[in-house]
Amino acid sequence: MDRETGRPGTGLRTGPRTPPAGVARTPRPRLGQRVPGAPPPPAARRPRRRGPRLSAAVGVGLLLAGGGVVAVDRLGQDRAAPAPLTPAGRALAAAGAGRPAALADLAALIGERRERVRRAPADRASWAVLGAALAERAARSGAPGAYTEAERALQRALAQGGTPDVRALTGLAVLAAARQDWAGAVRWGEAARDRAPGRVGAYRVLLEAYPGTGDAEGADRALERLRKVRPGPVAEVAAAWVHRERGWREDAEATVYDAAARAATPAERAAALSRAGDLAWERGEAETALARYEGALRAEPEHDGAAAGRARALAGLGRSEEALTAWARARAAAPRPGYAVESGELLLALGRSAEAADHFSLARHQAAALARDGVRQEPALGRLEADHGDPAEAVRLLTEEHRRHPGPAASGALGWALHKAGRSAEALPRLRAAVKDGPNTARPAYHLGMVHLALGERGAARRQLTRALRLAPQFSPLHAERARRELAALGEPAWGPPPA
Numbered sequence: 001m002d003r004e005t006g007r008p009g010t011g012l013r014t015g016p017r018t019p020p021a022g023v024a025r026t027p028r029p030r031l032g033q034r035v036p037g038a039p040p041p042p043a044a045r046r047p048r049r050r051g052p053r054l055s056a057a058v059g060v061g062l063l064l065a066g067g068g069v070v071a072v073d074r075l076g077q078d079r080a081a082p083a084p085l086t087p088a089g090r091a092l093a094a095a096g097a098g099r100p101a102a103l104a105d106l107a108a109l110i111g112e113r114r115e116r117v118r119r120a121p122a123d124r125a126s127w128a129v130l131g132a133a134l135a136e137r138a139a140r141s142g143a144p145g146a147y148t149e150a151e152r153a154l155q156r157a158l159a160q161g162g163t164p165d166v167r168a169l170t171g172l173a174v175l176a177a178a179r180q181d182w183a184g185a186v187r188w189g190e191a192a193r194d195r196a197p198g199r200v201g202a203y204r205v206l207l208e209a210y211p212g213t214g215d216a217e218g219a220d221r222a223l224e225r226l227r228k229v230r231p232g233p234v235a236e237v238a239a240a241w242v243h244r245e246r247g248w249r250e251d252a253e254a255t256v257y258d259a260a261a262r263a264a265t266p267a268e269r270a271a272a273l274s275r276a277g278d279l280a281w282e283r284g285e286a287e288t289a290l291a292r293y294e295g296a297l298r299a300e301p302e303h304d305g306a307a308a309g310r311a312r313a314l315a316g317l318g319r320s321e322e323a324l325t326a327w328a329r330a331r332a333a334a335p336r337p338g339y340a341v342e343s344g345e346l347l348l349a350l351g352r353s354a355e356a357a358d359h360f361s362l363a364r365h366q367a368a369a370l371a372r373d374g375v376r377q378e379p380a381l382g383r384l385e386a387d388h389g390d391p392a393e394a395v396r397l398l399t400e401e402h403r404r405h406p407g408p409a410a411s412g413a414l415g416w417a418l419h420k421a422g423r424s425a426e427a428l429p430r431l432r433a434a435v436k437d438g439p440n441t442a443r444p445a446y447h448l449g450m451v452h453l454a455l456g457e458r459g460a461a462r463r464q465l466t467r468a469l470r471l472a473p474q475f476s477p478l479h480a481e482r483a484r485r486e487l488a489a490l491g492e493p494a495w496g497p498p499p500a
Helices: 087-097 103-119 124-141 146-159 166-178 182-195 201-212 216-229 233-246 249-262 266-282 286-299 304-316 320-333 337-349 353-372 378-388 391-404 408-420 424-437 442-454 458-471 479-490
Strands: 061-065 068-072
Touching (some): 087 103, 087 124, 124 146, 124 166, 166 182, 166 201, 201 233, 216 233, 233 249, 233 266, 249 266, 266 304, 286 304, 304 320, 304 337, 320 337, 337 353, 337 378, 353 378, 378 408, 391 408, 408 424, 424 442, 442 458, 442 479, 458 479
């Protein structure tokens, strides 16, 4: 009802409203004019600044980066600069993402955590981080003494009681793999995986450890899970090596090149390019391998695997003096006995036998130092003794290695040692298994061809030696030349009718 007319209304005022009789009309004050008798206005308020609210409703994200917060509004504009990561922070972030850290950053993290545990000896988390960082550095540097220090820190983390820290469990898995204790690496890696199924580090170790124990199905399961947990370059580098172990070269190459293109850090890129170099080298493409290794070294100058690969590629290209310098660089980055053996074989191929003997002595010295630190050295020493020392000792060492870690690599190494010890008939089935079940590479084919030759099986010897040189014509400066000489002596096969 319209209150003025008493008639039904529309609710819309259609004309001026007349005040009731006796009530004077009050003029409307102009803007800023005070009405007489009205109370004074309240104190002026400071105008409220309006800006983008930090809520999902207005599309603002928070990006956490190294302790700094970057607020991004709907227009994508940064409202605050992120706090830069320290070197130790970068190493910690890389570990959390399952990526390799730069060695300099790893050293900074180790120094920081050593200081923390000095001030707070009961800080279990810092002991776990310190031990894991020490284990990664030991695995990548191969320095004697580093392994024992890492183990002490990791055991100290577990000794604090409570639920085991997953970083300590993963660190113990990395340490066991670095010591070539594949069974121990599987045990600790599975414990870390079960404790935290969404973390990446355990899967990386298991992908290396399962093949060492001969468990190909375990490696497949770990790879599938890693790709679900953290798809990207880390998973693809691991996948490339699993494919390589199966002999799937094309798949391995595709995944590792993709990983190199998508790498987020220099250390991650170096790891992918070094693997790409390994694959190129194994298929006989020395020029391509050299380019990949040099790219890895530009990304991470201290990458010992890339330095060793570069030395092999240079030797394969006939650049022997450069190769010897590159081998020295690899040995300085990581004192691994295998590097001294390979550089010694290059010297032998060049006719410098006295210098080669010095390198073989160095390899034995390094192996003894690493053995005191708990690092298994049967594969490197077995190869050295089989070709340049006591083959019977090689058989002893590699029989133990095969017993602990059965698989194509151990089977092939033991077969070659048996052949060098004059037991070629025993060697034959082991080398056949290594060629059939292992990666499609030149050295096992060469070994099998030489065993067939020793047994008088000329046709089989010719096939395997030809295969080895077709796969990689310069797979070894010493043994590739031997393969060519033996093939020349065998001559072409006779194509006439078989004898009556």
